[in-house]
Amino acid sequence: MAGSQHPNSFVSALFSDRHIGVGAQPHVHHMLSTLGFASLEELSAAALPESIYTTEPLSLQAAVSEEAMLAELKALAAKNTVNKSFIGQGYYGTHTPGVIQRNVLESPAWYTAYTPYQPEISQGRLEALLNFQTVVADLTGMVTANASMLDEGTAAAEAVALMRRSNRTAAPDAVILVDADVFPQTLAVINTRAKAMGIPVLVHDFADDGALPDVEFFGLLLQYPGDSGLVRDLAPVIAAAKERKAVVAVAADLLALTLLESPGALGADLAVGTSQRFGVPMGFGGPHAGYMAVRQGLERSLPGRLVGVSKDAAGNQAYRLALQTREQHIRREKATSNICTAQVLLAVMAGMYAVYHGPEGLRKIATRVHALTLAVADAATAAGHAVVHGNFFDTVKIRIAAGSGHSAAELVAAAHTAGYLLRQIDHGHLQIAVDETTTEADVAALAGLLAGRAPSGGNSARATDLPADASGVDLPTPARATEYMANAVFHTHNSETQMLRYLRRLSDADYALDRGMIPLGSCTMKLNATAEMAAITWPEFSELHPFAPASDTVGMVEMATQLEEWLAEITGYDAVSVQPNAGSQGEFAGLMAIRAFHVENGNPDRDVVLIPTSAHGTNAASAVMAGLKVVPVATDGFGNIDIDDLKRRISVHEHRLAAIMVTYPSTHGVFETSISTICAMVHDAGGQVYVDGANLNALVGLARPGKFGADVSHLNLHKTFCIPHGGGGPGVGPVAVGAHLAKHLPARELGLDSSVGLVSSAPYGSASILPISWAYIRMMGPDGLRLATQTAILSANYIARRLSEHYPVLYTGAHDLVAHECILDLRGISADSGVSVDDVAKRLIDYGFHAPTMSFPVAGTLMVEPTESEDLGELDRFIDAMIAIRKEISAVQDGLWPAEDNPLANAPHTAQSLTREWDHPYSREEAVFPAGVDPRAKYWPVVRRVDQAYGDRHLVCSCPSIEELAEVF
Incomplete structure (x- = not known):
């Protein structure tokens, strides 16, 4: 009709209409009708227990548009002052190459990827992580490096635990010996972890004579270069420590290691640190990729993830995660670490920074940094001050001249006024740390400040003509004598064209x-x-x-504080800390708060944590890390906590009960109706209730853990609140607590008297990605958040209902409903057909899907979570693919295809496989273009099924060296 307008032709101002995939009312009505409900409200009320379900709106500001949100966030950003930092202390300015910023950090092909548990569709990021591992292993002089840690502080704490485990001759009360020149935040995190594990920490100053103290120690942690900037030859103290049967770790600066001899060459057993200065911005503390590398013999003790080299079904080289990947889900309370996430996106950036610059480029950067540092030292001496250490890499410690008329504090204040941040050590000392972003003009300005003059232009003598290599520059000792980064990958992508194409090739390999x-x-x-x-x-x-200084970070802190307040409102708690930089660390922080609470109330013997057998494996690992004892609780035939078994466990451990850890909705994907009863039972016995926030996407706006009986939760901002997984990290795992636990949240800054202390290196953890969740909540508003949760529940139940006639749904709750995910049970189907859950997962790749979660929490099953962001067309595409795969399984069962040679057993199929001689009982078209696959939108995996066992035996890349590559050309 002339002049009429289609009702969907306007552009909605509500962001929630864009975030929620099933937005059109006809689609919602269709899905609800499939389930037999008239409205989302009716479905929500039926799915959740009446005892926890709420229609009370969240007390949050109404949603704003994208443009309004960005304007508000810009206003907060404007409250920050970005002064040039010379603080150092493990955080440095760096230049992120534009090709890496645009094509990794800002590319959804990299930041929306998931952990590479399905290696066939993760070859790009696995290769990128292998690059990172190779860089770290080469620079540290170790045999094997992992695929990243959370930050330097937590990496050092993990190293302490590894040294304790691997030193089997030391007495139980032996101490961990820590270098007094370690970064203070690293020491703080070590103290937090060591206190929980009952490990004594002894800080020792090696600056004078390097002698070891007369005490038994199982391990030694050294900083290289030291926090004070001092570079020491660590070989003698390492040798002396190893004579006393200690294990030695070195916290090392990767850029410095391009000029300094490696920890491995000096005799260390392992090295830890951060790769932040390899192209990753400081970001008020993170996220950054920490690292750990070990000598031969300690590979199987490495925490975190490790990329190994394997081969696929065609014999081609392929990569996969190896060894202890997700070991905490297998070994639970016997796990050696609770780390489940890594910092993959940041590790990729750091690895690509090294690929882009190559060994020569990195050495030039390091040489320039050192030359500028020498210039700063000369300026300090010329101004009459004393340089405390003569052997340094990038940090100068300065003793202020007594007759200068200025204290360290006054000089730091004057520098701040001029736009520079220096680090005050005490009344008479300050430090200046140079980095990649320092300019000659900066050095000239610092020279003026040190001389008591206002900053002026010009260059110092040392900074005028900076060499392109090491000639003419006095390098620190011990100087690097060992080779590094000889692999061809570090010599063939040094132009932007080469790097751009390399990144594109890798991302094309991934899903x-x-x-x-x-x-x-x-x-x-x-x-x-x-x-x-x-x-x-x-x-x-x-x-x-x-x-x-706090005056520089007003907007950042205000934003983070607002986010903490919003999260408290959403969860029903009284206080939140965003400091934990992963869900595992949030778990740990929450359990430490519970432990501190019991100690405060005179109950230090309350050390038992009840954990359902269906819980996330990190729960048990975190409990042990917090110094608590794990007692499992059985689940019943419906996937719920067995109340009778819970009563028995409480009765046996009542006087030692510290807490129960509950995942809600349960790990089995159902809303347990007895959750309020469970909370009351534990409280009556004097325990606390920990609700794992992993499944909060099914609760936001509908139920609040802090109001239905929980005392503490950790949240996953990288799940419910939209921080992307980034290929397996970054993550943020805030901890939320009731008022009685608020005083036991992690320390907000260094040096504070705290019952818990720091749980990650930076006061606000991975602060630079907090704006992502802030923006999500601000744009969704209370109504949008509630609608998102309802839609997630709708989508999961829609999939469960449509697939239930093809695959049994293992667990359902009230009204035959699931929560926001469902478990498809393939065990009977596999027994009848010989088709495994792995076969189904790999066949889904041919249909253009990432597989659901395999065999967790129940072996032989697939756990499916569609989320609210997927539209009806994509949901139906997945359902149709699963139905088609079920028909393929039937063909195997009926003998139409042999059990050992069928599209499922041979999946996934690559383009290369089509060019080979084809002798399979199914066609090429059936292999790669099964029903519903659009040939124009086909995703092609680059490898066939990867040999898992082979990869565990081959952890080191056999890539060609630059010399071998030269022979080829």
Whole structure:
């Protein structure tokens, strides 16, 4: 009709309409009708127990548009002052190459990918991680490095635990010996972890004679270069420590190691640190990729993830995660670490920074940094001050001349006024740390400040003519004599054209959310909106040093504080800390708060934690790390906590009961109706209730753990609140607590008297990605958040109902409903057909999908979580693919295809496989273009099925060296 307008032709101002995939009312009505419900409210009320369900709106501001949100966030950013940092202390200015910023950090092909547990569709990021591992192993002089840690402080704490485990001759009360010149935040995190594990910490100053103390110690941690900037030859003290049967770790600066001899060459057993200065902005503390590397013999003790080299079914080289990947889900309370996430996106950036610059480029950067540092030292001496250490890499410690008329504090204040951040050590000492971003003009300005003059232009003598190599520069000792980064990858992508194409090739090999749905149960792979991601590269956030003066970080702290308050409101708790930089660390922080609470109330013997057998494996590992004892609780035939068994466990352990850890909705994907009863039972016995927030995507706006009986939860901002997984990290795992536990949250800054202390290196953890969740909540508002949860529940039940006639749904709750995920039981089907859950997962790749979660929490099953971001067309595409695969299984069962040679057993199929002689009982078209696959949108894996066992035996890349490559050409 002339002049009429289609009702969907306007552009909605509500961001929630873009975030929620099933937005059109006809689609919602169709899905509800399939389930037999008239409205989302009716479905929600039926799915959740009446005892916890609430219609009370969240007390949050109404939603705003993308444009309004960005304007508000810009106003907060404007409250920050980005002064040039010379603080150092493990955080340095760095230049992120534009080709890496645009094509990794800002590319959804990289940041929306999931952990590479399905290696066939993760070859790009696995290769990128292998690059990172190779860089770290080469520079540290170790045999094997892992695929990243959370930050330097937590890496050092993990090293302490590894040294304790691996030293079997030391007495139980032996101490960990820590270098007095270690970064203070690293020491703080070590103290937090060591206190929980009952490990005594002895800080020792090696500056004078390097002698070891007369005490038994199982391990030694040294900083290289030291926090004071001092570079020492560590070989003698390492040798002396090893004579006393100690294990030795070195916290080392990777850029310094391009000029300094490696820890491995000096005799260390392992090395830890951060790769932040390899192109990753400071970001007020993170996220950054920490690292750990070990000598031969300690590979199987490495925490975290490790990429190994394997081969696929065609014999081609392929990569996979190896050894102890997700070991905490297998070994639970016997796990050696609770780390489940890593910092993959940041490790990729750091690894590519090294690939882009190559060994010569990195050495030039390091040489220039050192030359400028020499210039700063000369300026300090010329001004009459004393340089405390003569052998340094990038940090000068200065003793202020007594007759200068200025204290260290006054000089630091004057520098701040001039736009520079220096580090005051005490009344008479300050430090200046040079980095890649330092200019000759900066050095000239610092020279003026040290001389008591106002900053002026010009160059110092040392900084005028900086050499392109090491000639003419007095390098620190011990000088590097061992080779590093000889692999061809570090010599063939040094131009932007080469790097751009390399990054494109790798990302093309991967499957991420930018290609299609990733229906992983318990992992919540939802939209990471572009507007939410915008602020992570704003310099007002990304270039802040975590220990910058409070006056410089007003906007950042205000934003983080607002986010903490919003999260408290959403969860029903009284206080939140965003400091934990992973869900595992949030678990640990929550359990430490519970432990401190019991100690405070005179009950230090309350050390038993009840954990259902269905819980996430990190729960048990975190409990042990917090010094608590794990007692399992059985689950019943419906996937719920067995109340009778719970009563028995409480009765046996009542006087020692510290807490129960409950995942809600349960790990089995149902809303347990007895949750309020469980909370009351534990409280009556004097325990606390920990609700794992991993499945909060099914609760936001509908139920609040802090109001239905829980005392503490950790949250996953990288799941429910839209921080992308980034290929397996970054993550943020805030801890939320009731008022009685608020005083036991992690310490907010160094040096504070705290019952818990720091749980990660920076006061606000991975602060630079907090704007993502801030933006999500601000744009969704209370109504949008509630609608998102209802839609997630709708989508999961829609999939469960439509697939239930083809695959049994293992667990359902009230009214035959699931929560936001469902478990498809393939055990009977596999027994009848010989087709495994692995076969189904790999066949889904041919259909253009990432597989759901395999065999967790029940072996032989698939756990599916569609999230609210997927539209009806994508949901139906997945359902149709699963139905088609079921028909393929039937063909195997009926003998139409042999059990050992069928599309499922041979999946996934590559393009290369089509060019080979084809002698299979199914056609090439059936292999790669099964029903419903659009040939124009086909995703092609680059390898066939990867040999898992082979990869565990081959952990080191056999890539060609540059010399071997030269022979080829």
